[in-house]
Amino acid sequence: MQTSLALGEKSQAIIERDSEVMSGSIVPRYPFVIERGAGARVWDVEGKEYIDLAAGIAVTSTGHCHPNVVKAIQEQAEKFIHIAGTDYYYDVQVRLAEKLAQIAPFAGDARVFLTNSGTETIEGALKLARWYTGRSQVIAFFGSFHGRSMGALSLTSSKIVQRRGFSPLIPGVHHVPYNNPYRCGHQRQETECRAHCTCASYIENMLFQRTVDPQDVAAIVLESIQGEGGYVVPDARFVQELRELCDRHGILLIVDEVQSGIGRTGKWWAIEHFGVEPDIVCSAKGIASGMPLGAIIARKEIMSWEVGAHGSTYGGNPICCAAALATLDLIETEYMANAQTQGAFLLDALEELRSHHPTMRHARIDGKGLMVGVELVLDENRTPAKVIRDDVELVGIEEGVLILGAGTSSIRFCPALMIDEATLSEGLQRFDRALTRAEQAVGL
Numbered sequence: 001m002q003t004s005l006a007l008g009e010k011s012q013a014i015i016e017r018d019s020e021v022m023s024g025s026i027v028p029r030y031p032f033v034i035e036r037g038a039g040a041r042v043w044d045v046e047g048k049e050y051i052d053l054a055a056g057i058a059v060t061s062t063g064h065c066h067p068n069v070v071k072a073i074q075e076q077a078e079k080f081i082h083i084a085g086t087d088y089y090y091d092v093q094v095r096l097a098e099k100l101a102q103i104a105p106f107a108g109d110a111r112v113f114l115t116n117s118g119t120e121t122i123e124g125a126l127k128l129a130r131w132y133t134g135r136s137q138v139i140a141f142f143g144s145f146h147g148r149s150m151g152a153l154s155l156t157s158s159k160i161v162q163r164r165g166f167s168p169l170i171p172g173v174h175h176v177p178y179n180n181p182y183r184c185g186h187q188r189q190e191t192e193c194r195a196h197c198t199c200a201s202y203i204e205n206m207l208f209q210r211t212v213d214p215q216d217v218a219a220i221v222l223e224s225i226q227g228e229g230g231y232v233v234p235d236a237r238f239v240q241e242l243r244e245l246c247d248r249h250g251i252l253l254i255v256d257e258v259q260s261g262i263g264r265t266g267k268w269w270a271i272e273h274f275g276v277e278p279d280i281v282c283s284a285k286g287i288a289s290g291m292p293l294g295a296i297i298a299r300k301e302i303m304s305w306e307v308g309a310h311g312s313t314y315g316g317n318p319i320c321c322a323a324a325l326a327t328l329d330l331i332e333t334e335y336m337a338n339a340q341t342q343g344a345f346l347l348d349a350l351e352e353l354r355s356h357h358p359t360m361r362h363a364r365i366d367g368k369g370l371m372v373g374v375e376l377v378l379d380e381n382r383t384p385a386k387v388i389r390d391d392v393e394l395v396g397i398e399e400g401v402l403i404l405g406a407g408t409s410s411i412r413f414c415p416a417l418m419i420d421e422a423t424l425s426e427g428l429q430r431f432d433r434a435l436t437r438a439e440q441a442v443g444l
């Protein structure tokens with residue numbers, strides 16, 4: 001890391017206290033201490049303002065503290081805060097489940113199980129797939145991130161630090177390359193990979209012939225757009241071939257839309273960009289604007305497990321459900337369309353920056369809606385510009401913009417879906433300045 005930031009006194013004091021008491025596994029890498037947020041802007045405890053292009057890892061989908069969401073939370077908190085949806089009924093939970101079933105990305109009826117987080121949706125979906133199919137094995141992809149609880153971690157294949165020291169994980173998980181033409185997992189040229197992706201045929205012709213009987217495979221778990229792995233958009237054909245593979249062998253297609261779902265890509269679900277219907281969808285993050293909520297949405301005939309098979313004390317907390325209903329309403333009426341418009345603006349603006357920055361000249365700039373990644377590279381051989389990427393996140397803080405990395409050398413742009421063009425372009429100017437400084441620091 002090149003840069004060390006001068007910190008204000010209040011920030012310094014909180015960071016020092018944090019380092020004495022919080023788990024070392026979550027020491028934040030970015031010295032930003034929030035005081036408050038509004039829309040796509042946040043302020044630190046010294047009173048400095050920032051443009052937030054990270055949205056709390058793609059979570060504050062309606063912006064910080066949207067009045068409708070705040071009101072929904074306040075009103076629900078005054079009625080009741082908890083009763084346990086596994087034991088008793090309440091209307092706000094049913095209304096949310098009805099809405100989620102209505103927007104499910106598959107034909108026919110849906111059923112919904114509510115959780116508190118993304119990783120719990122993956123745990124539940126894995127259990128459901130095993131229960132429904134009576135099969136034990138699962139296929140997941142290199143570069144994927146599905147969470148950190150044991151089942152989800154067994155699928156996660158993003159960074160070794162996330163898995164190191166936690167073996168044995170759950171057995172029967174098979175990792176295969178994810179379609180990424182810019183860095184083909186089968187070492188093929190980009191044009192060749194795009195013309196004829198071999199990722200699905202590898203599963204059929206290699207895995208199913210040598211390692212695992214397809215009749216033992218319960219599910220393929222797919223991020224419709226890879227998130228933590230670098231904001232990688234796969235080719236539609238790859239996703240379609242996975243669906244065909246699943247249909248041929250009675251395997252369930254589970255899509256992890258924890259980061260890509262709920263309007264972020266300009267459609268309710270990123271999978272809709274590929275013309276494919278999954279069997280189970282996992283959602284969290286942006287669903288409730290920052291309140292902890294997740295949802296497993298499955299075809300009705302699949303979510304047919306017996307009473308007592310799965311449950312959660314807090315899952316579907318009424319305040320979170322109220323926040324989610326307000327969020328979904330805002331996204332449906334305004335922000336999903338805005339994500340499309342601003343996403344197109346963002347991609348164009350980043351393309352314009354390409355010629356101004358040595359690390360963007362040969363970069364992968366790609367995305368859907370407001371889920372856009374820039375993979376910074378040093379040369380035409382696509383050598384990852386990791387040091388510069390790490391630095392630009394920090395220098396960005398000095399310049400007044402919050403941006404997050406993903407993958408080895410990507411920057412992800414995942415602002416609130418309500419962001420307007422003026423704020424977005426101001427944020428990009430700050431990013432532009434930060435990247436220039438990070439590049440200059442290594443002599444580029």
Ligand SMILES: Cc1ncc(COP(=O)(O)O)c(C=O)c1O
Pocket residue numbers: 057117118119120122145146147148223227228256257258259260284285
């Ligand atoms: C695609 C995806 N799945 C699952 C998770 C895990 O979600 P959580 O951190 O809420 O457990 C994440 C978190 O980043 C994610 O991006």
